[in-house]
Amino acid sequence: GENVEQHPSTLSVQEGDSAVIKCTYSDSASNYFPWYKQELGKRPQLIIDIRSNVGEKKDQRIAVTLNKTAKHFSLHITETQPEDSAVYFCAGRDSSYKLIFGSGTRLLVRP
Amino acid sequence: DTEVTQTPKHLVMGMTNKKSLKCEQHMGHRAMYWYKQKAKKPPELMFVYSYEKLSINESVPSRFSPECPNSSLLNLHLHALQPEDSALYLCASTPRADSGANVLTFGAGSRLTVL
Numbered sequence: 697g698e699n700v701e702q703h704p705s706t707l708s709v710q711e712g713d714s715a716v717i718k719c720t721y722s723d724s725a726s727n728y729f730p731w732y733k734q735e736l737g738k739r740p741q742l743i744i745d746i747r748s749n750v751g752e753k754k755d756q757r758i759a760v761t762l763n764k765t766a767k768h769f770s771l772h773i774t775e776t777q778p779e780d781s782a783v784y785f786c787a788g789r790d791s792s793y794k795l796i797f798g799s800g801t802r803l804l805v806r807p
Numbered sequence: 808d809t810e811v812t813q814t815p816k817h818l819v820m821g822m823t824n825k826k827s828l829k830c831e832q833h834m835g836h837r838a839m840y841w842y843k844q845k846a847k848k849p850p851e852l853m854f855v856y857s858y859e860k861l862s863i864n865e866s867v868p869s870r871f872s873p874e875c876p877n878s879s880l881l882n883l884h885l886h887a888l889q890p891e892d893s894a895l896y897l898c899a900s901t902p903r904a905d906s907g908a909n910v911l912t913f914g915a916g917s918r919l920t921v922l
Contacts, residue, residue: 797849
């Protein structure tokens with residue numbers, strides 16, 4: 697089955713700087729990679745996703761890149777703001793259609 | 808309606824109690840999921856229902872018993888739980904279970920405390 701590894705586990709950046717979170721996956725048949733943001737005490741919410749037929753996707757300050765050969769994908773947040781502070785989870789959907797989550801990255805944006 | 812609704816938001820129960828968590832969606836989704844999330848951990852899949860039939864059980868102890876009365880409702884019956892079962896229980900849904908194009912939509916969760 698799929699195994700998704702995520703790093704770093706914690707990330708602290710100054711407001712306005714960029715943040716990058718990286719994930720690797722094991723199942724070469726995986727074809728869908730979402731990113732979820734979870735604020736304290738709230739549900740995980742989808743912020744961006746990418747399918748295996750594209751290499752990059754952007755939505756305003758957020759972008760995701762996918763390298764299928766190396767089996768890794770990354771979340772890039774530019775011009776970070778304090779409200780970006782949260783836990784971010786990457787995930788991969790394996791060949792049995794189960795969504796497997798990474799271990800999470802706690803992002804702190806310092807004002 | 809683009810939401811998954813869960814009740815109750817909070818539940819405290821003793822180890823001998825029987826209680827249920829409820830989940831409802833009106834998006835016409837035909838796959839529904841239960842996840843368990845411990846503090847500072849990712850969500851862990853427990854069960855998947857596809858077209859009202861249990862399609863995945865991730866070796867969950869029998870003290871957790873899922874039920875899908877119809878395509879809009881998903882219950883999780885709880886009996887003889889242990890303190891280590893205290894967690895946030897998240898319900899989710901997708902249009903289908905057998906497609907790679909599905910976006911998982913989570914409910915707000917039910918925070919369970921077992922005394």
